[in-house]
Amino acid sequence: MNDFKWTWRGLSLLSIAATLLLITGFIYAAQDIMYPRGASYSADVPQPTAAPAEETGELKVAAVGDSLAKGTGDNTGEGFVRRAVAGLSAGGTRTELVGNLGINGLTTAGLRDKLKEEGVQYVLRQANIILVSIGGNDLFRGAQSMLNEAEGAAAAGQDAAEGSADSRIGTGASGRSDDSASGGAPAPGDGSTGNAALKDLTPEQLLADLPGASKRLEAILTAISEINPEARIYYIGLYNPFGDLREMLIPGNQAVTSWNAAAMDIINRNTRMTLVPTLDLFNGHLDKYLSSDHFHPNSDGYQRMADRIVQAVR
């Protein structure tokens, strides 16, 4: 019985103490959530940690940019970034992927804003090889939306209206995705409307925004080289994903070439930058190297791009 007494005393005291503590916590929490007092938290923001450069011989790869950097279309999900890393380590150099910050549908304007983020800058500072893939969405946004309509109209036939509406809804909802339509879709009639629209497409139309976009590209490359002056920057040139459409082959090639030339012009002025061309990798072989969305490369296409990058880095 005495044993009981002590158990009871201990138990009651413990539980009363616990209850009081928990009630305090509850009141505190309710107060803190309902009447939060904002306070600035001053922590030391990560200092520029200069990348341990090539002396160690170790390559640290970071990638920024659009869906190509991310690897969209590659069944294995590796993309050219991981493939290039694999290729470089297979060649005997110790290579490490610091981070792949590719985001589907990113444009030059989007990337320029991204580079202001502390986290992105941190990743770039840790690297000594920076792969940049950007511009495709600036250049092909209009063409892609026209193509969507053309496909919707052609494929759906009678149900053209629905098909096109579907593709418009799909891309509209995705917002920042690659094929985001810029709205204002013409009412699809018989199947030829879309193709007719494509026929009128001129390189001038595709390149309407080139001066602005290339200025942003320059800002991006300069920003990256300011974030990490030690790193080598590899800009992945554009290819023409619409080469398999007769109407698009020539204007597309012309537009891509002008874009690449504009990029080359920027890159030539900086010794730590290199342009990795890809136009020739895909031209004439689109059926082999593009994935089923007719826009992104497939696994083999990414492998070819990665091989180019490995050659450029070594």
Added chain:
Amino acid sequence: MNSLLPLIRNECMKIIKKKRFYVILLILVVLVPMFTYAQMRSAERNREKFSSDWRLELQQQITDNENSLSSSRIPEEWKTYRRIFIQQMQYYLDHNVNPNEPSGVTFTREFLDNSISLFIPLMIMAVASDIVSGERTTGTIKMLLTRPVKRWKVLMSKLIALLMFVSLIIVSVFLVSYLISGLAFGYGGFNVPIFTGFQLSGDSVDMSAVHSVPQWEYMLMQCGLIWFVSIVVALLAFMVSVLFRSTAASIVVMMAALIAGTILTNMASAWTSAKYLFMVNLGLTNYLAGTPAPIEGMSLPFSIAVLGVWGIASIIISFAVFTKRDILN
């Protein structure tokens, strides 16, 4: 009051003698090492992948979430959730604070966050479901009620004993998970800053009220919210225990309600009046962490009010039924 105290003591002794509390401790001692091990493995894997730099890991997480935003196959609510997550992680990154700093304390914080809506209520039920119906199953209720004590006092003593054990259960969940996970992650980390006060409006986060609290303070608040939820669950289980003659039936009823709650929180965002059910309001710690509530229009005062109404109603029903009912067989 004089006659109540021995009754409470009697009830506490019964709970201890029936070894319910030890069963709870045993469950914790078996399960927490499993969670700890799982957490340790994933931490190890991330360390390999990101060369032990949490900033790289966090940035990659942010990028991955941004990518999933552009997929049209993801429901809009998930996107909202992810947008908010991205903004919060961005905030941590901008302030150079690792939100997942591996330590026994962080593990405990996450464990408490995840156990508030199912695991801890389950532990509470282990004690509460049996407290009245158990006496009826064994027939000892007649012995109890033939004593010269008023019925409401008998029930009150049981209720108070239950509430005492609720506090003890929460404290022991905390202690067991801290002590065991500390073996793997270390016992430090009480002073790591945690941000709270993210105010959600639509899919953007208002950062103006964000402030940092040391982790121990955060956990005190967390345990306080868990305590409130547990009290309400205990009251409900108590009522069910009064209403049902068999312990098995009362456990099944409470279990069904709790599991329905987890299912509803995952899919009921369109059915807005579900927010008046107690089981979707159990995740009070979400308000602390700044995770969006499962149904629009829910806030901390709202949830506390809903839970409070359910709790008070169940006290009233328990006492009304228990004092009036004939005890047969």
